[in-house]
Amino acid sequence: MTDPAYLRPRELDEALAARAAHPDWMVLAGGTDLMVNANHRAAPAGILDLWRLPATCFVRVADDAIAIGAGTTWHDVLRHPAIRERLAPLAAAAREIGALQIQARATLGGNVATSSPVGDSLPVLLALDAELEVASVRGHRRVPYHAWCTGYRTTQLAADELIVCAHVPVPGPTTRTAWRKVGTRRAQSISKVMAAAAITLDGDTVVSARVALGAVADRPIRASAVEAAVRGQRLGVAAEAARAAVRAAIQPIDDVRSTARYRRDVAENLVARFFSVS
Amino acid sequence: MRLVVEVNGAPRTVECSPWKRLLDVLRDELRLTGTKEGCGEGECGACTVLLDGEAVNSCLVAIGQCDGRGVVTVEGLARGELHAVQRALVACGGAQCGICTPGIAVCAAHIVDSGLVDAADGGRSARDRVRELLAGNICRCTGYQLIVDAVIEAAREVLAR
Numbered sequence: 539m540t541d542p543a544y545l546r547p548r549e550l551d552e553a554l555a556a557r558a559a560h561p562d563w564m565v566l567a568g569g570t571d572l573m574v575n576a577n578h579r580a581a582p583a584g585i586l587d588l589w590r591l592p593a594t595c596f597v598r599v600a601d602d603a604i605a606i607g608a609g610t611t612w613h614d615v616l617r618h619p620a621i622r623e624r625l626a627p628l629a630a631a632a633r634e635i636g637a638l639q640i641q642a643r644a645t646l647g648g649n650v651a652t653s654s655p656v657g658d659s660l661p662v663l664l665a666l667d668a669e670l671e672v673a674s675v676r677g678h679r680r681v682p683y684h685a686w687c688t689g690y691r692t693t694q695l696a697a698d699e700l701i702v703c704a705h706v707p708v709p710g711p712t713t714r715t716a717w718r719k720v721g722t723r724r725a726q727s728i729s730k731v732m733a734a735a736a737i738t739l740d741g742d743t744v745v746s747a748r749v750a751l752g753a754v755a756d757r758p759i760r761a762s763a764v765e766a767a768v769r770g771q772r773l774g775v776a777a778e779a780a781r782a783a784v785r786a787a788i789q790p791i792d793d794v795r796s797t798a799r800y801r802r803d804v805a806e807n808l809v810a811r812f813f814s815v816s
Numbered sequence: 817m818r819l820v821v822e823v824n825g826a827p828r829t830v831e832c833s834p835w836k837r838l839l840d841v842l843r844d845e846l847r848l849t850g851t852k853e854g855c856g857e858g859e860c861g862a863c864t865v866l867l868d869g870e871a872v873n874s875c876l877v878a879i880g881q882c883d884g885r886g887v888v889t890v891e892g893l894a895r896g897e898l899h900a901v902q903r904a905l906v907a908c909g910g911a912q913c914g915i916c917t918p919g920i921a922v923c924a925a926h927i928v929d930s931g932l933v934d935a936a937d938g939g940r941s942a943r944d945r946v947r948e949l950l951a952g953n954i955c956r957c958t959g960y961q962l963i964v965d966a967v968i969e970a971a972r973e974v975l976a977r
Contacts, residue, residue, distance in 0.1 A: 544817055544834035544880040566878060573837065573876040574857045581835040589881055613870070637952025638923065639861060642870040643877075725951030726859055 543584035550593035550673065553586065553700060558675045560584050561697040567609055568643030570636065571652045594647060594702060597621065602708055605671075608647025608701040612659075616641065624708045627662045627717035627734055634658060637725040647701040650686070653693045653757065656729050660687075660758035662717055664750035665734035668706045674699040687757035712745075713738040716812045719752075720804050722795075729753050730796035733808035742773045742815065749780070749809060754790040754801055761809070763787040768813055776813035781806045819883035823848070824892030834880025839863045841879045842889060850890040850918045854954070861953030864919035865889050871926040873952075890918035893925050900970040901925045910966035912957030920953045924967045928974050935971035942968060 543563070547553040557565070563584035566572055588594060594609035599620040606615065612632040615621055622629040635641055635649075635658045649657045650670060668683040672695060683704070686693050695701065709715055717734045721727040732752035738745045747768050749761045767783035768776040790801035817834045820827050823846060830845050842848045842865070854862030856875050863874040866888040874887075893899040901924040904910070911917040927933055927949045934942055946967045947960070955963060 541817055541833040542835050546880075546883075566881070569876045569878060569881070570858055570873075573878060576835065576837055576875075576878070577840060577856065581833060585834055585878060585880055587878075587881055636858070637861070638927075638949050639864055639871050639873045639952045640858060643872050723951075725948070726954075 542581045544587065545584065546587040546589075547591065550591070550700075550702070553588060553591060553593075554673055554675050554698075556586050557700055558698040560586065565651070565700065567645045567648050568611060570640050570644040571648060571654075588647075588700070594700075596703070599624075603705050604708060605703050605705050606646055607703045608645060608650070610646050612636075612641040612644050612646075613638075615646065625666065625706055627665065627715045628659065628706065630717045631659045631662045631719070631732075631734075634719055634724055640726075646704060650683075650704070651693065651695065651701055653687055653691050655690065655755060655757050656732075656753045657758065658719060658729060658732060658752070661732050661734040661750035661752040663704060663706070664758055664760050665715065665717075665736045665748045666706050666709065667736070667748060668704045670704055671702045672696075672699045673702050678702065680705070684760055690756040709736050710738070712740065718808050718811075720808070728795060731790075731801050731804045731808065732758075733805060733812070735809070735812040737768075737812065739773070744768045744771050744773065744776050744813065747813075749812070751784075751788065751805055751809075753796075754788045754805055759788075761787050764809060771813075773813055774815045777810040780813045781810040784809045817880060817883075819879065821879075821882045821884075822886040824888055830879070832879060834878055834883075836879045837875055838865070838867070838877040838879050838882055838887065839874040841882075842874060842887070848889050848891050852915050852918055854915060854919075859954070860916070860919075861923060861950075862916050862919040864922045864953065866922060866926055869926075871923045888922070890921050893921060899925050900973045901928055901967065904966035904970040904973070905963070908962050908966040908969060910958060910963040912955075916953060916955045916957075920950065920955065920963060923950060923953050924963075924970065927967065928971045933967065933971045935968070935975040942971075 564582035594607040596607040598605040615632040663683045719732045721729045737747040749764045752758045764783040767779040790798045852862040854860035858873040858876045865874045
């Protein structure tokens with residue numbers, strides 16, 4: 539058997555041309571998903587290595603949004619002062635993705651492309667209403683993250699496209715954000731339930747909210763029924779409204795990591811806590 | 817594919833599939849068997865090496881990605897004498913069966929050398945920090961206390977230099 543081809547482009551145009559020419563190649567960056575048990579799996583036809591591709595390794599800070607390149611690792615996210623200060627739930631999620639060795643390799647683009655229902659950063663991107671920028675030889679386009687996932691581990695990414703970056707709006711001063719993951723242990727273990735929220739308040743009244751959950755469906759989801767239930771409610775009252783709405787809105791499953799009942803109870807508690815008086 | 821990787825400071829040329837894991841190249845091609853395979857899934861940290869100065873699981877790195885890059889394995893930690901972390905692991909009894917030890921030594925050396933632990937603070941928060949930083953290295957023998965002791969000890973020694 540012949541060895542797979544290997545290409546390490548250093549320019550985005552070069553990467554896009556290679557992607558268009560070889561849609562069957564594996565797009566590889568940190569490898570924390572794609573290399574699992576690699577020695578027991580058939581080699582891909584080719585490897586398009588995007589690790590540290592300069593055009594995808596950046597954090598650009600503007601007043602109203604932060605653009606984070608797809609090749610940015612969770613380690614990079616975690617130590618970036620503007621992200622820590624202004625996108626706190628993303629930094630919090632980064633800190634609990636795997637552990638040191640995984641954070642050094644796993645990238646934002648990888649999390650978004652793999653699109654696992656248990657991807658730790660994904661509910662945060664939903665709650666912060668991020669937008670993805672993808673590119674191909676045909677040009678660039680932006681996709682709202684809430685429309686990105688099309689099913690279990692499937693996304694809007696076309697066969698000739700690569701993910702360039704996420705544009706993440708910075709929450710305003712009256713918006714509080716939250717993120718929480720529950721798993722067997724904080725590091726390494728895959729989440730049983732995750733929840734993230736961005737809640738805009740007028741005093742202690744909820745003006746609007748975005749609430750997202752992970753590991754309770756075939757993809758990360760926005761809980762729009764919860765968002766409707768809390769609108770105009772005072773914190774505290776909103777917590778109970780949110781709890782009831784979560785119960786009706788999700789159908790988690792039993793699997794090797796948890797049970798539907800546990801996931802439902804935990805999801806309710808996490809979301810209710812976001813809307814509690816604190 | 818023919819590639820050149822700097823391993824423990826010396827350029828090494830290997831001829832193999834770019835899909836081969838860094839772990840397998842180290843052990844099978846370069847006969848650096850200090851690096852151990854635990855899970856092969858990036859969960860246990862036994863195969864931790866430094867790649868361009870970052871602690872990574874070598875089971876999750878395709879060797880093609882290492883062309884032109886630098887790797888440090890447990891064999892490369894000692895420079896004339898054992899690394900401070902290795903000496904502290906010996907002194908504190910931080911190793912038992914030994915499968916996790918090379919990965920812990922490499923990760924802990926990275927933690928200490930990068931100043932990720934505030935060694936001046938030998939208290940609870942420094943110990944918690946060590947536990948968080950070493951959370952990707954699983955040990956079934958020691959119960960971790962003696963490993964944490966060793967990392968704190970090594971961090972103090974490096975600070976005192």
